[in-house]
Amino acid sequence: MEITREEIDHLAMLSNFSLTDNEAESLQSDLENIIGYISELKELDTEGVEPTYQVFEMENVWRDDEIQPQEADREALLALAPAAEDHQIKVPKVL
Amino acid sequence: MQIATKEHTAVEMVKAALEKAKQYEDYHVFVSLNEEIALKKAAEIDAKIKKGENPGRLAGVPYACKDNFLSKEGNTTASSKILEPFKSPITATAIKKLEDEGAIMIGRTNMDSFAHGSSTENSYFGPTKNAHDKTRVAGGSSGGSAVAVALGIVPFATGTDTGGSIRQPASFNGVYGIKPTYGTISRYGVVAMASSTDCIGFFADSAEDLDLLMDICAGQDPYDMTTLPDYYTEEAPHSFNKVGVIKDFDLSKVDPEIKAAFDHKLETLKSMGMEVVELDMPALKYALAVYYIIVPAEISSNLSRHDGIRYGYRNEEAKSLDEVYGKSRNDGFMPENKRRIMIGNFVLSSGFYDAYYNKAQKARTVIIKQYEDAFKKCDFILTPVTPNPAFKLGEHTSDPVSMYLEDIMSVPLNLAGIPGVAIPAGETKDSISLGVQLVGPRRSDKALLKVAADIAKQEEK
Numbered sequence: 220m221e222i223t224r225e226e227i228d229h230l231a232m233l234s235n236f237s238l239t240d241n242e243a244e245s246l247q248s249d250l251e252n253i254i255g256y257i258s259e260l261k262e263l264d265t266e267g268v269e270p271t272y273q274v275f276e277m278e279n280v281w282r283d284d285e286i287q288p289q290e291a292d293r294e295a296l297l298a299l300a301p302a303a304e305d306h307q308i309k310v311p312k313v314l
Numbered sequence: 315m316q317i318a319t320k321e322h323t324a325v326e327m328v329k330a331a332l333e334k335a336k337q338y339e340d341y342h343v344f345v346s347l348n349e350e351i352a353l354k355k356a357a358e359i360d361a362k363i364k365k366g367e368n369p370g371r372l373a374g375v376p377y378a379c380k381d382n383f384l385s386k387e388g389n390t391t392a393s394s395k396i397l398e399p400f401k402s403p404i405t406a407t408a409i410k411k412l413e414d415e416g417a418i419m420i421g422r423t424n425m426d427s428f429a430h431g432s433s434t435e436n437s438y439f440g441p442t443k444n445a446h447d448k449t450r451v452a453g454g455s456s457g458g459s460a461v462a463v464a465l466g467i468v469p470f471a472t473g474t475d476t477g478g479s480i481r482q483p484a485s486f487n488g489v490y491g492i493k494p495t496y497g498t499i500s501r502y503g504v505v506a507m508a509s510s511t512d513c514i515g516f517f518a519d520s521a522e523d524l525d526l527l528m529d530i531c532a533g534q535d536p537y538d539m540t541t542l543p544d545y546y547t548e549e550a551p552h553s554f555n556k557v558g559v560i561k562d563f564d565l566s567k568v569d570p571e572i573k574a575a576f577d578h579k580l581e582t583l584k585s586m587g588m589e590v591v592e593l594d595m596p597a598l599k600y601a602l603a604v605y606y607i608i609v610p611a612e613i614s615s616n617l618s619r620h621d622g623i624r625y626g627y628r629n630e631e632a633k634s635l636d637e638v639y640g641k642s643r644n645d646g647f648m649p650e651n652k653r654r655i656m657i658g659n660f661v662l663s664s665g666f667y668d669a670y671y672n673k674a675q676k677a678r679t680v681i682i683k684q685y686e687d688a689f690k691k692c693d694f695i696l697t698p699v700t701p702n703p704a705f706k707l708g709e710h711t712s713d714p715v716s717m718y719l720e721d722i723m724s725v726p727l728n729l730a731g732i733p734g735v736a737i738p739a740g741e742t743k744d745s746i747s748l749g750v751q752l753v754g755p756r757r758s759d760k761a762l763l764k765v766a767a768d769i770a771k772q773e774e775k
Contacts, residue, residue, distance in 0.1 A: 227656075230656040230659050230660055230663075231656065233656075233659040233663070234614065234643070234652070234655045234656050234659050235618075235621070235639040235640055235643050236640060236643055236644045236647075236652060236655075236656075237637070237640035237641050237643075237644045238644060238652075242644075242649075242652075245649075246649075246652065246653065246656060249653050249714050250653065250656060250657065250660070252713075252714065252715045253606065253653065253657055253714060253715060253718075254657070254660065255715075256602075256603060256606070256715050256718070257603045257606050257607050257657075257661075257670065257674075258603075259600070259603050260600055260603040260604060260607070260670075260673055260674060260677060261669075261673075262600075263597065263600045263677050263680065265673060265676035265677055265679075265680060268676040268677075268679050268680060269676070269679055270672055270675030270676045270678070270679060271675055271676075271678045271679045271682060272510065272675055273510045274496050274510060274511075274682070274729075274730065274731030275496060275497050275540045275731070276497070276542065276756070277497075277542070280539040280540075282536060282539075289404075290403065290404045290405065291403035291404050295403035296403060296624075298403075299400070299401070299403065299624065299625035299626075300623070300624055300625060301399075301622065301623075301625075301626075301627070301628035302628070308623060308624060310623060310635050310638060311632065311633060311634050311635055311637070311638060312634075313634075313635050
């Protein structure tokens with residue numbers, strides 16, 4: 220299956236990757252091969268078959284809506300951010 | 315498994331494991347070692363033993379931990395650049411359960427970045443080498459953990475299996491590995507890959523050791539809503555006596571030496587009095603295509619959290635918020651991570667969703683049905699783990715599809731959520747380890763391990 224450069228750019232945008240030209244080119248041929256392979260699934264007859272999205276046997280596992288003490292507190296989580304200030308995570312200017 | 319005693323101390327055991335880890339440095343088994351913390355914990359275990367307190371069922375046992383389990387020792391990187399700086403503030407439930415029984419993590423093992431791969435060559439830190447032939451791959455994605463056990467550095471190691479990432483490296487290195495029934499062991503604190511197939515499991519030298527680890531780690535966890543109530547500990551194993559073989563199991567071409575190892579194992583099962591049943595499972599040949607649709611779809615969603623904002627690596631030159639996302643993710647992920655994320659976004663995008671994603675989920679139903687029918691005729695199934703023995707480093711790196719094809723016999727189990735146990739099955743004439751797998755219905759984990767243990771006893775005779 221042919222994948223155009225425009226489609227690669229669109230998928231890169233959906234994936235949030237700033238690809239270089241070289242990367243986009245090699246992904247284009249890799250994705251063509253992979254999509255070519257997975258397209259073989261078309262042969263299998265699935266007429267009238269229900270999809271299975273998950274294989275866990277249980278449904279609706281409930282818990283009480285109560286706050287439990289956690290191993291990590293706010294400070295520990297903020298300390299993970301590449302930049303933080305005044306109990307907030309810092310990012311470049313948006314507007 | 316040898317546990318610490320007054321005569322045979324935890325400190326000695328941990329020191330010996332650390333020394334071996336350093337001695338085998340050129341295999342690149344570990345991405346980091348926890349020397350200081352491990353020795354401190356070992357001394358604590360020894361103190362408990364001295365005082366006559368119960369030190370636990372894994373007292374002082376050194377183990378290796380795949381680099382995608384969160385814990386406070388060192389960094390949890392999932393062998394990626396984007397998580398290279400990540401120091402976890404929490405501990406995975408599985409790690410907590412092991413350490414509550416006295417086990418001691420000596421280091422974190424190398425893996426394919428985010429567990430995307432079948433050779434450990436996709437690690438940001440470089441590949442791990444096969445325990446028995448340094449020119450060959452360790453298998454993957456839990457390659458480092460398999461090699462750590464195969465080289466005798468540690469008696470057991472943790473792994474994750476989303477499509478074969480425990481069973482395949484176990485067989486490539488000649489050790490035992492279990493991928494449990496979906497939902498058996500909590501995934502809380504483990505880096506997510508594909509949530510509908512991810513499983514936690516182990517590598518060890520024997521089925522008995524795997525049984526002990528399962529007994530310790532199985533069970534419901536309030537932090538993972540997809541865990542089953544503990545069926546493992548309570549249940550006496552069923553006695554399995556009918557083995558199924560898949561008639562057209564040469565889904566792709568199976569290497570003659572693997573075929574011979576498989577036949578030999580089947581003879582062992584027959585000599586144990588097992589009845590052999592032939593199975594017709596034609597839909598299994600589509601399992602790989604189904605897997606490489608569903609799993610990338612879930613990867614594209616799970617890995618969207620790695621954004622350079624809240625934790626992990628951030629590209630410092632990025633000037634806008636969009637650039638932070640785009641550049642951090644582009645620098646932080648390996649080529650295979652990018653392929654899978656983009657394939658996932660492709661199969662989920664409008665126009666392709668029905669033809670790929672939904673079609674694959676329907677095909678999954680067909681595959682599950684074939685297993686259900688099979689387990690009406692037999693107790694468990696014997697198959698090879700891979701069509702070929704461990705391949706050469708670099709052999710498949712330029713052709714992703716050829717790498718994927720190596721997973722053709724391991725992925726169907728994950729799609730169905732059923733358990734599999736990889737057991738050693740001799741070696742090739744070039745001394746490359748081979749393995750086969752025992753595949754059972756849901757919750758048959760303990761019975762499969764019993765068959766695996768019985769096979770080993772029969773072979774000793």
